[in-house]
Amino acid sequence: MSQRLDHRTAVYPGTFDPIHDGHLDIITRGSRLFDQLIVAVGINPEKSPFFTLEERVSLAQRVVSHLKNVQVRGFTGLAVGFAREVGARVMLRGLRTTSDMENEFTMSLMNLNLDPEIETVFLMAKEPFSHLSSTLLRQIAQFGGNLDKFLPQEVSIALQERARDRLARKT
Numbered sequence: 001m002s003q004r005l006d007h008r009t010a011v012y013p014g015t016f017d018p019i020h021d022g023h024l025d026i027i028t029r030g031s032r033l034f035d036q037l038i039v040a041v042g043i044n045p046e047k048s049p050f051f052t053l054e055e056r057v058s059l060a061q062r063v064v065s066h067l068k069n070v071q072v073r074g075f076t077g078l079a080v081g082f083a084r085e086v087g088a089r090v091m092l093r094g095l096r097t098t099s100d101m102e103n104e105f106t107m108s109l110m111n112l113n114l115d116p117e118i119e120t121v122f123l124m125a126k127e128p129f130s131h132l133s134s135t136l137l138r139q140i141a142q143f144g145g146n147l148d149k150f151l152p153q154e155v156s157i158a159l160q161e162r163a164r165d166r167l168a169r170k171t
C-alpha cells in the first residue's frame, strides 16, 4: 500500500451494460470536479451482461470522447483495487433512489474497510435521469420499446440490435 494516491483523480466504477444518459450526466459533472476521471467498466459476477466487457468499454469510449479529462478502462476484480492501481484516491458513484442509497451505503463502508485510503464520493442523479437504469433499458429493448430519449443514438442502436439477436436465439 505504498503507492501515492491523488485526490484529483477519481474512478467511476460500474457495469455500464450499456452506458446511458444517467451515467453520462454523472461523468460530465464528475469531469468538472476532478482533474482526471476514469470510467472503470467492470465485471459483476452476479449478472450475465448483454454486452461483453470489450463492447461496454468501446461504447463508453465513443460517447465520452468529447470530454478530454475522461478515460474509459476495463477492469477485473475489486473496484478499490483498480482505483489503487491507477493512483486514484476517490471513487465516484451516482445515487438515484433510497434503495440505491441502502446498497451504496453498505458497499462504500465495505470498500472503506478494504482500503481505508480510498473514499467514495456520491453525486445525486438529476431528476430527468433518476428513473434510468441499464436493467430497465435492456428490458424495454427486448420488448421493442423506443429508447432514444434515454441513450446516445449509437448506444441505442447497439442495444436494439443486441436485444433482437438475443430474442432470435431464444425463439
Ligand code: ADP
Pocket (backbone or CB within 6 Å): 013, 014, 015, 016, 017, 021, 022, 023, 026, 044, 092, 093, 094, 095, 096, 100, 124, 125, 126, 129, 130, 131, 132, 133, 134
Ligand atoms: P453497477 O452494476 O455497479 O450498479 P451501473 O453501471 O448500473 O453499475 O452504475 C454505475 C454507477 O452509476 C452506480 O453508482 C449507479 O448508482 C450510477 N447510476 C446508474 N444509473 C444512474 C442514473 N440514472 N443516474 C445517476 N447515476 C446512475
